[in-house]
Amino acid sequence: MRKILIPLLLGLLVVTACGPRLPATLTVMTHDSFAVSEEVIRSFEEENNVKVTFLASGDTGTALNKAILSKDAPLADVFYGVDNTFLSRALDADLFEPYRSPLLKDIPAEFQLDPQFRALPVDYGDVCINYDKAYFAEHNLPVPQSLEDLTRPEYRGLLVVENPATSSPGLAFLLATIAHFGDPGYLDFWRALRENGVVVVNDWETAYYTNFSGSSGRGPQPMVVSYGSSPPAEVIFAEQPLEDAPTASLVGPGMCFRQIEFVGILKGTKNRDIARKFVDFMLSVRFQEDMPLQMFVFPVNPNAKLPEAFVRYAQIPEKPATLDPALIAANREKWIQAWMETVLR
Amino acid sequence: MKDKRFFVAAALPLPRKTGFLLLLPAGLFLTIFYLYPLARILSSALDARLLLQQATWNTVGRTLGFTVYQAALSTFLTLAIGLPLSLLFARYEFRGKSLWRAMMTVPFMLPTVVVAAGFNAFLGERGWVNLTLMRLLDLQKAPIPFTGTLIAILVAHVFYNTILVVRILAHTLEHLDPRLEQAARVLGADDWQTFWQVTFPLLRPSLLAATSLVFLFDFTSFGVILLLGGPKFATLEVEIYVQGMHLLHLPLAALLSVVQLLCTAAQAWLYSRLLNRVITPFSPRPAAANIRPARRWREKLFLVGMLSLVVVLFLFPMVSVPVRSVVRMEAARGERGQVHYGLTADYYRELFVNRLSSLFYVPPLEAARNSLLYGLATVFLSLILGFPAATALARGNRWARGPDILFLLPLGTSAVTMGLGFLLAFRRAVTSPWLVPLAHTLIALPLVVRTLQPAIASIPPRLQEAAQVLGASPWRAWRTVEWPILRRAVLAAATFAFTVSLGEFGATLLLARPEYPTLPVAIYRFLSQPGGLNYGQAMAMTTILMAFTTGGILLIERLRSPAGGEF
Numbered sequence: 047m048r049k050i051l052i053p054l055l056l057g058l059l060v061v062t063a064c065g066p067r068l069p070a071t072l073t074v075m076t077h078d079s080f081a082v083s084e085e086v087i088r089s090f091e092e093e094n095n096v097k098v099t100f101l102a103s104g105d106t107g108t109a110l111n112k113a114i115l116s117k118d119a120p121l122a123d124v125f126y127g128v129d130n131t132f133l134s135r136a137l138d139a140d141l142f143e144p145y146r147s148p149l150l151k152d153i154p155a156e157f158q159l160d161p162q163f164r165a166l167p168v169d170y171g172d173v174c175i176n177y178d179k180a181y182f183a184e185h186n187l188p189v190p191q192s193l194e195d196l197t198r199p200e201y202r203g204l205l206v207v208e209n210p211a212t213s214s215p216g217l218a219f220l221l222a223t224i225a226h227f228g229d230p231g232y233l234d235f236w237r238a239l240r241e242n243g244v245v246v247v248n249d250w251e252t253a254y255y256t257n258f259s260g261s262s263g264r265g266p267q268p269m270v271v272s273y274g275s276s277p278p279a280e281v282i283f284a285e286q287p288l289e290d291a292p293t294a295s296l297v298g299p300g301m302c303f304r305q306i307e308f309v310g311i312l313k314g315t316k317n318r319d320i321a322r323k324f325v326d327f328m329l330s331v332r333f334q335e336d337m338p339l340q341m342f343v344f345p346v347n348p349n350a351k352l353p354e355a356f357v358r359y360a361q362i363p364e365k366p367a368t369l370d371p372a373l374i375a376a377n378r379e380k381w382i383q384a385w386m387e388t389v390l391r
Numbered sequence: 392m393k394d395k396r397f398f399v400a401a402a403l404p405l406p407r408k409t410g411f412l413l414l415l416p417a418g419l420f421l422t423i424f425y426l427y428p429l430a431r432i433l434s435s436a437l438d439a440r441l442l443l444q445q446a447t448w449n450t451v452g453r454t455l456g457f458t459v460y461q462a463a464l465s466t467f468l469t470l471a472i473g474l475p476l477s478l479l480f481a482r483y484e485f486r487g488k489s490l491w492r493a494m495m496t497v498p499f500m501l502p503t504v505v506v507a508a509g510f511n512a513f514l515g516e517r518g519w520v521n522l523t524l525m526r527l528l529d530l531q532k533a534p535i536p537f538t539g540t541l542i543a544i545l546v547a548h549v550f551y552n553t554i555l556v557v558r559i560l561a562h563t564l565e566h567l568d569p570r571l572e573q574a575a576r577v578l579g580a581d582d583w584q585t586f587w588q589v590t591f592p593l594l595r596p597s598l599l600a601a602t603s604l605v606f607l608f609d610f611t612s613f614g615v616i617l618l619l620g621g622p623k624f625a626t627l628e629v630e631i632y633v634q635g636m637h638l639l640h641l642p643l644a645a646l647l648s649v650v651q652l653l654c655t656a657a658q659a660w661l662y663s664r665l666l667n668r669v670i671t672p673f674s675p676r677p678a679a680a681n682i683r684p685a686r687r688w689r690e691k692l693f694l695v696g697m698l699s700l701v702v703v704l705f706l707f708p709m710v711s712v713p714v715r716s717v718v719r720m721e722a723a724r725g726e727r728g729q730v731h732y733g734l735t736a737d738y739y740r741e742l743f744v745n746r747l748s749s750l751f752y753v754p755p756l757e758a759a760r761n762s763l764l765y766g767l768a769t770v771f772l773s774l775i776l777g778f779p780a781a782t783a784l785a786r787g788n789r790w791a792r793g794p795d796i797l798f799l800l801p802l803g804t805s806a807v808t809m810g811l812g813f814l815l816a817f818r819r820a821v822t823s824p825w826l827v828p829l830a831h832t833l834i835a836l837p838l839v840v841r842t843l844q845p846a847i848a849s850i851p852p853r854l855q856e857a858a859q860v861l862g863a864s865p866w867r868a869w870r871t872v873e874w875p876i877l878r879r880a881v882l883a884a885a886t887f888a889f890t891v892s893l894g895e896f897g898a899t900l901l902l903a904r905p906e907y908p909t910l911p912v913a914i915y916r917f918l919s920q921p922g923g924l925n926y927g928q929a930m931a932m933t934t935i936l937m938a939f940t941t942g943g944i945l946l947i948e949r950l951r952s953p954a955g956g957e958f
Contacts, residue, residue, distance in 0.1 A: 101904065115815060
């Protein structure tokens with residue numbers, strides 16, 4: 047019996063393998079904040095006769111952890127969403143294979159942080175302090191022009207920040223202060239900020255929706271660490287059409303930290319050609335123009351036009367803070383620990 | 392306790408072989424979906440060198456200390472409120488009882504982000520309690536500090552977990568033989584003496600089960616600590632998340648997971664030792680024998696007082712969510728001052744619109760359907776696996792103690808760690824939607840077993856013996872004697888399994904496929920972007936989730952009171 051069965055099964059396998067060719071599947075592993083328009087993805091699928099599946103794998107750190115843990119037998123072909131604060135970890139873990147996309151020639155050098163083309167920049171966003179315009183107008187208060195200003199008595203208790211140990215914008219803002227004041231100077235700044243009544247919460251949702259007065263939460267603080275793209279989001283997602291954004295960002299020199307997000311082809315992919323095409327697609331104008339309204343980030347491709355709301359309400363800082371990813375990777379834990387000792391204990 | 396055993400004989404111990412067979416399905420399930428992934432992640436992440444560093448032990452010591460401290464306080468408070476509430480539900484008849492009970496169950500599945508927002512709207516710095524007090528007393532600052540205090544953590548834990556105590560205790564209380572208490576009274580005991588000397592000893596197994604569960608939920612608390620406690624507090628679970636996912640320090644995260652696991656095992660061991668000591672089987676009576684309306688003024692006062700407490704503790708924090716979902720708060724931005732309120736259905740209407748034509752848009756009905764399907768599958772799976780296991784554990788002798796501990800462990804295991812373990816163990820299969828109810832069952836199973844176990848243990852074997860003497864087959868004896876008694880406990884267990892699944896406990900275990908979103912997933916999506924419309928839609932979606940759970944629970948409550956003699 048067994049003698050017949052095995053060839054039979056093998057035969058069946060061969061037949062199924064030679065049957066009509068189903069479209070290949072490309073799997074993209076990403077974080078939970080990833081979003082894209084349906085038609086944009088559909089057009090890629092049709093052009094390349096491929097089905098694209100997304101795996102939402104938690105927040106940025108969690109998704110990266112999952113990619114690193116499964117790197118011997120990768121779950122996906124492409125990983126999108128590692129940012130410059132985690133970049134070195136991803137590169138050290140040897141997750142990606144290099145791919146020098148032809149579209150990189152359009153993309154400014156300031157975004158291309160990996161000279162070996164393993165991680166390719168897709169978008170950027172600035173973590174900035176948002177302020178409630180009405181509060182400042184009502185109290186005749188000038189808005190702070192620099193990080194130092196935040197420690198002045200007139201801004202006492204007016205700022206809410208996120209814990210860098212639990213929140214990605216929180217970490218970005220901490221890095222901005224490190225870039226500006228240096229190490230260990232940033233700790234003096236935070237000590238002063240603490241004395242000036244800075245409020246710390248663990249997550250962006252609580253900071254923005256509960257503590258910040260400029261959002262619908264009507265909370266007690268008129269300044270919050272959020273994104274440069276939050277003011278246009280307030281207009282686009284307003285309860286009723288708004289003439290003007292209710293909030294704006296503080297974009298003084300060094301006050302914002304630039305986050306850049308990268309995509310990479312996972313080592314061990316079996317769909318290298320399609321994966322490369324997908325990376326090209328992410329850098330192309332079509333995808334880049336779709337991103338702002340879906341994820342509230344800015345395109346790295348200068349040929350992509352920004353949506354109207356972004357042009358009108360988003361401020362792009364002239365001198366955002368940046369730090370070398372290798373430096374961040376080496377000091378992340380130390381900086382956060384020192385911050386916790388200074389601000390929380 | 393031994394002297395009381397003359398009442399009735401202890402539960403008939405099962406033969407070892409039968410017990411083994413009953414434990415087999417659940418045991419296999421736990422081995423594949425719990426022990427294996429856990430072993431995979433711990434063996435790959437643990438690093439012995441860590442044990443030699445002083446800093447490691449500082450972190451472990453500080454976090455463990457706070458974790459135990461807040462869990463003990465929370466458990467004590469939860470029991471202090473849950474015990475009288477279970478008396479209320481077990482002994483008195485009052486209007487809308489199932490609705491009250493359903494209302495107390497809803498918190499159990501609400502996403503913490505929403506609960507935190509609800510508590511803030513109620514007790515926060517700009518919550519209506521503080522605003523009213525400021526206006527009345529003409530104060531400049533909010534008089535009651537809440538968010539970011541230990542009090543907030545304790546209150547939220549009571550809010551979440553009281554229902555565990557109420558459901559488990561009320562079941563036993565309802566079925567006590569009222570003649571025992573009557574006898575005590577005839578012999579001259581007052582209410583207090585009757586309770587402490589007659590009722591309480593009989594209640595101890597259930598009390599122990601409830602305490603053990605509540606303690607575990609508090610011990611492994613994550614969202615409440617993170618969102619309401621704020622950055623000054625960290626439990627083991629929070630520290631595991633921070634170390635593993637933000638500092639990418641997996642070895643320390645794994646070590647902390649082991650510490651948490653060992654504590655859970657110790658607690659489970661203590662539980663099963665104590666349980667064997669305090670079990671006092673009694674002849675269960677139909678619930679109707681114990682229930683009556685409140686008559687004396689003292690009883691009425693108790694009823695009104697307790698229900699007011701329920702309103703303040705459970706309704707007030709939640710009510711802001713549905714209210715906010717239909718109220719527009721146009722703050723006349725740019726010229727703040729007067730806030731214009733208005734009723735609106737916009738948020739609900741907007742739920743049905745994919746305004747940005749996003750690939751990941753979540754249609755509300757589809758999310759509700761997915762949640763429901765996952766919930767039903769979880770109920771089915773956890774009962775199929777849990778009922779035989781609970782029987783074996785309740786009737787088992789010493790040999791059952793090992794598996795008993797195993798059954799509680801998933802509750803004490805860090806979700807973050809398990810998620811990574813799943814990934815290592817199941818590889819690509821980890822993206823399958825079929826794994827979702829399995830992951831939910833992992834968390835529901837301990838609850839199901841713990842709910843059923845004391846109920847089964849308290850059935851005196853002489854009932855079954857009597858049935859068999861009268862010629863009933865074992866199956867018939869089980870069906871006509873035990874099932875009617877256990878029916879309620881089974882439904883309570885089903886409710887827990889359902890709410891656990893709807894609340895997406897352990898959702899982090901898996902890699903989500905955006906094609907199969909659930910209600911909580913939809914809520915998080917809205918909350919992660921700025922804008923009044925997003926916030927409103929999150930509140931609308933949460934209201935739908937609340938309505939959905941209340942409906943589901945009421946339906947299950949219906950099942951428990953069929954016409955005829957009810958136990």
